Amino acid sequence: MKHLFNCFFAVFLSFFLGACTQNEPTVVQGTLIMGHEVRSFVPDNQTKDFWVIDKSDNLYKAYLKTLSTNNSNYEPVTAVLKVIELPKMQDGFGAEYDGTYDVVEIISLTPKKK
Numbered sequence: 001m002k003h004l005f006n007c008f009f010a011v012f013l014s015f016f017l018g019a020c021t022q023n024e025p026t027v028v029q030g031t032l033i034m035g036h037e038v039r040s041f042v043p044d045n046q047t048k049d050f051w052v053i054d055k056s057d058n059l060y061k062a063y064l065k066t067l068s069t070n071n072s073n074y075e076p077v078t079a080v081l082k083v084i085e086l087p088k089m090q091d092g093f094g095a096e097y098d099g100t101y102d103v104v105e106i107i108s109l110t111p112k113k114k
């Protein structure tokens with residue numbers, strides 16, 4: 001019985017630790033586009049398009065301040081963000097994207113050169 005408990009505990013612990021390491025924040029750089037129903041981030045040198053979640057709404061405010069035209073949407077900007085990668089959303093607008101990023105820090109936003 002004790003052996004069974006130890007095996008169960010070892011499996012649980014390995015699963016728990018594996019889940020923790022997958023959700024650590026990482027810094028990514030790429031192209032950010034935001035607008036009504038659009039929260040798109042494509043990392044440099046990749047083709048995956050991520051739905052961006054920002055619970056603070058600071059990213060959208062910073063995005064608007066970065067744009068060349070006041071309060072315009074859908075203009076690409078270069079973004080350096082600290083994010084946590086989440087599973088692909090199953091419904092809503094985010095379901096149209098390859099994955100999901102939860103933004104935990106805005107490092108920089110700069111207008112794209114035209």
